[in-house]
Structure formats: structure tokens, C-alpha cells
Amino acid sequence: MINELPYERLLQECLRGELRLLNAYLPRQQKLLSDLLREEYPHVVCTDGSTHLFKRKELKYLASLINDDEQEALLLPMLIGVSSGQGEMAIICRGEVEEKVISKILDMPVTPKQQRIMIYKPQLSILRQMLKTTTQYLFSPKIIE
Numbered sequence: 381m382i383n384e385l386p387y388e389r390l391l392q393e394c395l396r397g398e399l400r401l402l403n404a405y406l407p408r409q410q411k412l413l414s415d416l417l418r419e420e421y422p423h424v425v426c427t428d429g430s431t432h433l434f435k436r437k438e439l440k441y442l443a444s445l446i447n448d449d450e451q452e453a454l455l456l457p458m459l460i461g462v463s464s465g466q467g468e469m470a471i472i473c474r475g476e477v478e479e480k481v482i483s484k485i486l487d488m489p490v491t492p493k494q495q496r497i498m499i500y501k502p503q504l505s506i507l508r509q510m511l512k513t514t515t516q517y518l519f520s521p522k523i524i525e
């Protein structure tokens with residue numbers, strides 16, 4: 381049956397399976413910054429059943445960048461989309477609060493397009509240095525369109 385599939389479709393199916401494995405550590409669902417700050421052990425449960433712990437220091441740093449209402453809107457971990465062959469990454473941006481946080485951390489204005497904030501590798505390095513546990517990579521064949 382697998383031999384009946386056209387080559388490109390076969391590749392797509394293989395990639396889908398491999399990407400599922402690469403992304404197994406992603407959270408089943410994100411949590412609000414405000415809720416994580418109240419937890420004794422701030423964490424999310426991942427799709428593979430493991431637990432991803434957040435460093436309280438990072439959560440407090442994020443809280444210092446935004447007001448209380450924005451803490452009620454910021455979902456963590458923030459997802460950074462990565463696709464092969466791209467020199468840039470995309471931060472999934474559902475609202476203005478992600479834009480504000482990224483702008484402050486990178487010390488530059490950012491503009492989301494199609495709910496994505498495009499960053500380059502040097503900016504990614506800065507972001508990951510500051511937010512190691514509050515960001516996660518999302519691997520996909522198409523992040524940037």
C-alpha cells in the first residue's frame with residue numbers, strides 16, 4: 381500500500397510522523413503567566429506525558445515587563461516556530477502582550493504579521509538567554525508563508 385503513494389505524498393507522511401516526534405515535548409496546553417506565578421511548582425504537562433517546569437526567576441522577569449492585566453493574557457511557554465532552511469524564526473503572537481514582551485527583551489520595535497513575530501538567529505540567542513524555560517521550539521515544515 382505504501383508503494384501506491386506518490387513520492388511527494390510519501391515524504392509528507394514521513395515528515396508528519398518525524399515532526400510529531402520532534403514536537404512531543406510541547407505542552408498539551410499553555411498556561412497564563414498569572415496562574416503560573418501562583419503555582420508552587422510552575423509547570424505544564426507535555427503531549428508525551430512529561431512535565432515542563434518553569435524557572436520562577438523567568439516568570440518574575442516577564443511579570444516585571446508587563447502590567448497585571450497583561451499577565452492575565454500572556455500564555456506560556458511562548459512558541460518559537462522553526463522550519464528547515466530558514467534564516468529566521470517566528471514567534472507565535474496571539475496578541476499585543478507577546479509583541480510588547482518581545483519588543484522589550486530585544487530592545488527594538490517588532491511588528492507581528494499573520495500572528496507571527498519574525499526574528500533572526502542573533503535575536504533568538506538573546507531571547508533564549510533571557511527566557512530559557514518560558515519559550516519552546518515548535519518544528520514545522522511551514523512557519524513562514
